[in-house]
Amino acid sequence: MKIAMLSPECSPIAKVGGLADVVIGLSKSLQLQGHDVSIILPKYDCMRYDQISNLETVYYDLPVMYRGEWQANDVMSGVVEGVKCFFIDGKWHKNFFNRGKIYGESDDNDRFAFFSKAAMEFMFKVGMDPDIIHSHDWPTALANVLQREIYYKEGMRKPRLVYTVHNFAHQGIAHESVLGDLGLNSAMLPLECRENDYSIVNFMKSAVVYSDYITTVSPNYANEVQLTEKGMGLQYLLNKYHHKFSGILNGIDEEYWNPKDDQYLSHHYDVEAIENKYKNKEVLRERFLLRDEYKPIVAVVSRLVQQKGVDLIKHSIFYALEQGAQFVLLGSSPDPNISYEFAEIKDMLNENPDCHLEFGFNEALSHLVYAGADMILIPSLFEPCGLTQLIGMRYGTVPVARFTGGLADTVHDVEYSRVSQKRRNGYTFIDANKEGLEFGLGRAIDDWFNEPQQFRNLVNNGMKSDFSWKMSAKKYVKIYKYLHSQV
Template identity: 50%
Template sequence: MAETAAPPQPEPEPIPESPPEPPVVHHAPRPSLFIVQITPEMAPIAKIGGLADVVFGLSRELAIRGNHVEIILPKYDNLRYDQIFDLQPVYNDLWVPWYDGAIHCTVYFGFVHDRKCFFIEPHSHDNFFNRGSIYGFPDDVFRYAFFSRAAIEFLWQSGKHPDIIHCHDWQTALVPVFLYEFYQALGMTHPRVCMTIHNFKHQGVTGAELLRATGLHQPERFFDWVRMGDNHHKNAINLLKGGIVYSNFVTTVSPRYAFETKDQGQGFGLESTLHTHHMKYGGVVNGIDYDVWNPEVDRYIPVNYGLGNLDDKYENKRALRQRLMLADNDKPIVAFIGRLDPQKGLDLVRHAIFATLERGAQFVLLGSSPDQGINNDFWGLKHMLNDSPDCHLEIGFDEDLSHLIYAGADIMLVPSQFEPCGLTQLIALRYGTVPVVRTVGGLADTVFDKDHSDRPLHQRNGYRFDNYDVPGLESALIRAIDCYYQYPDHFRELMKNAMNADYSWNHPGQDYLNIYDFIRDR
């Protein structure tokens, strides 16, 4: 196939010289924006983690506010096709530069719960997205580098010139690099790029071969420390770093996590890059979709409830006990829902199971791990506790059951080592299930301790602990259980405070629109 010539390579746009705060809320009518989200995941059709929920929820909020929103995803073979309406090919002849030639792609369009989605299907021996799962392959960096090039090639070839391109995580971090190195010279001068980093642990660190594949020749240019050269490996490039350098604005998923990644050593080597680009870096707390996570309308729970009929929550508690064959008594239920990943504080979860039972409460766990050793460990715990009428460990994931646990539990445990935002505590708050969390990341931005917060009493909604150790965990968990038994009126006020808080996409949606307006005006 013919070699694709590389166009002239302009410098990336200058970094803003003044801080992005405000986002000042626009009270006057504002023009509608054309926003394209480029993402490796979106709920419910391609979901591994919270990133998928963010794209799903934010897209709807932006559209509700009068903006035109489109989403570009890979066409995985394991998409939930039953959730895609009217899927059909709309662009049959997309040729994407790759190595010394190009790969032919077909682009499909379909609606996912009213969201306008494009799916890119490459026809290649590399078989990038027909592998039965989304991640976990040795060539993941190349797969998503190709997807990033294909997504922006599609925008250019189809004549789309969005106001904002919103990228997510390392998998799409090359999009702003391609835009400013290639496509601006071809006439795509209008779009501005916002990139959201959901977890700094995964960065897409790779070698020079990727530059050959993507047409980013001139390794001396891209290995330069000021562009994509990895901060700790001289002969490596870092895709996430490239996204930070070339994007017009970079967000992460809570203000506290933004601080921790830049100033407290949680940037996994990118701290100095974040300091260099601090004028275009900030945190926006995720929202949750109240159409999905809302006890007033939740179709997965037997009895709907809200602040006006809070006692009906206990009908769901009885249903949860019946489903899991737990004793029906006056004890509180402590729950853990999440991936069985060391990040989530698994050693503290193990301890919490026994501490909860010793304190006269019940414990429910729902989760699984891709690490078979971790799964086996929790299966061993399950067998050990199998005869207990007050404990049930469900090793796996069940969407229906997760809704019932949120509705039926009294206390939700989130003891993470680090937590960029966390959706578990946000959902628990909506269901009046009191969270017990570690004071990190988005947990610290959304949960305020009943006894030790400087917030007004009506804003206190849970329990927190600072140190990642057993005494820290017990300091919060035991206070929560004791409050349930000894001060039921106080516990009920915590439940009401939790349900009164607004963690929908309403506030984050406005925050993102303010960021978009800021970078469009630069």
């Protein structure tokens, strides 16, 4: 099948969070299974150009009608991790993608609405005509509306539309004038695509209504968003369209995340020969100036946003130290208040030889943290899937996770899980408060000190688990094929 992925992120060239990992991981796996995949992205000035090969301009001056005028764009192609990518390079004065960042601009809605239109226009002009247009999250949601309302009518009839939601907390809300900017007739957009104030358009709702199939990134989160407030206001709509909605668990790219030959590690290991993991622990300690003592390292690798349980992360720093563990954090926050709070804690613990907080986004360092730590903590308030617990397990780092969303699908508690002993791989806790966190983390630290064999079994079980994309990619293909069988 011919699949066009539309995404604002793609690892490792344009990554803010897990969406980037999923887009490349799923694409690689689909390609391995014999499908023809292209990823279409904006051409940001801040991309990792060193990770793109064969970059060349393939279309000059692609005209895109926006705000009633033809705007020129070049389109470049390149290869990322073996997958063909196209980059839309807006040449006009607004410079939507030369902002030094991917998100966080006051005109994000306009930037990504424009990208959706330009991506559709590109596919139309070059006659790409994919079997599937697979768009992701709010930034590419309007592509689905554009396909049905404009491009289908102009003859681009083949594509079936699949839409994956990585987080219902960010939906893309804008005044309906955004539709006119894209050449859509605002009056045609159904009311269920709008907010209570009908002049406000909700991008995600629109994609739910217009797509042929909607997925989210774990089965448990798919249930939660239909049944609870985790649907962030979309519960009704998701229930209405439940026949075309399901959860497919994310995988990880096991080639990229592989302790056996990880490009960022100097000591490689696997489940059969794990000793080198502890050399990475030494390297991590040296790097973060932690003392070399018989203690477990608890790690957090995260965007520091409320979703991730920032108050619980803060509490866990002090709690882990109190319990005799070391604590490391690699995190960055788009929220200055949260950044400030963590900077204060860093100041307070500056002289502590058992703690290091590192701020910023650092891909290479994240690999060392996964490899060097003993436990990875994910105390999220909600979590659509979560990748850090999967990556942690791949590196023999035991997850301590809140029992929610995809974390509940993937982390199986050593004592309280219903799965067989062999599949138990971590510690979970239910309550999103200090007591809950201490219940999960306390048991993990205690077992590390006092039940080393039990802890080691968890390490082994995690490392032996299959978190590859293979099975999940097959589930997507099944959906793609089903949609075409319905035509």
